[in-house]
Amino acid sequence: MTTGVPVLRRATAAIHGRPAAETLRDALDELDPAPLASDINDHDDGSGLWDVSGIFGEAPDEVALALLADAHGSDSFVVERIEDRDWVAQVRAELTPVEAGRFVVFGSHDRERIGPNRIGLEIEAAQAFGTGHHATTRGCLLALDTLLRRGFVARRVADIGGGTGVLAMAATSVWPAVAIAGDIDPVATVTARENVAANGVASRVSCVTAAGFRHPRLHAAAPFDLVFANILAGPLKRIAPQMAAAQETGGVAILSGILSRQAAGVVAVYRGWGYRVIERVPIDGWTTLVLGMHR
Template structure:
């Protein structure tokens, strides 16, 4: 199979916004990622596509998401190389919510007093570097200061970073779900590598109708770092699986989309507890009435 890499230099916020937009268009790319060029300091958006990529479709999406024209570069690549993982190998450790998130390439000592999580670059979203993930880690710390949940679910787990964070802090089972089988496999591997494999159960599931999700409900803590559109669609189901006084931590939401998501969850029986903003991105903490 012939594979091409489509790339463009952008700001960090633009690169991640384009990654999120491409994630909603499965036909455009096999994978999409954003990373910092160590030599120039520029942020780069990269997409791995079947050859030839639909450059005009990418241009139209960039105009819609970024509000202007960009100049994509297309280069033939070796399909045997995991280019997403390769582009993420140089990322520095992240500190958020009392957690220290790092990759195996990191040679730094874990600072005293922080909870370490080793999350490897992989073909799944969530290395801890995006503002949505750091916002969720901070929100988890805020919630756990006030209560210790016993029934938890991570919807759209990606690499499993949020499920692992919960398992590191709470001695209870966490159900981690994702629509992508690669994400499920990645979560299993990362949970095992972090010594919490026995605490995290993973399933491939679209939405919240899966029998395992329903059987374990109601949950006293739901976390979901996906996108505003799917979060809004899931609001009624989230209301059904969350117990009274249970908390929900939601992210993957642009600041401009926050009011719409909040309204959807208020209609589903939630009250807004806190609204964290990290650059262009929002993380919400809500409580079921």
């Protein structure tokens, strides 16, 4: 039995074919707190069934998925405990370096393999999101790469939903900037601090536990030339007023965690707060938005 490893459970429901996959995906996105991972699969056998599953660390999330299953006509709902193992060690061993524009994100086990012509970001996969493998993180790094090619320079950066701190560190690796990475999850804050120290940028990147911009350090450091926010479409819409208050004309926001079909809705909200679209970066069904503030 491994100690210090979160107990994970997989909750699975077989749902009858009426709801579209998008409806189920939206419903999964709305679960609060969200599952650590989720999946939707068509049975593909003519039965018209969907398998909807989520991996959870906390029982209340399972209850939410059970309600979701019930709302969509499921007659089976199963929760199983996943065998304990050292997930962090397993994930670390399996991770390979990820390239995005001029950046390469890698674990310490790959340090020797990174060439000199890349900007390396060493990230240990712990219990935080942001190893560069997800399309949304890559989208943000590619968006940053594009801003650099356009000659954009940022001195003050905020990373809302910073996870491992990868985006804040990317910004401080290309500009003499200071950055604040805020995450609602205190475990992510600890992980980000470790990564920031390992990359030698602790004097320029501070990591705080905060929901959105609600932290004195974020208030004191505003206005920000650049804000990253790789959280989901719903929370992005909710923090739009805070984002607009934290930026001035000429400021840029890189927003991600947006399913491509949700992008128009996010853009509509941010237009109402003075933002215009500079660029869209679509990857694997996700869209990263680069928005410029023109108040």
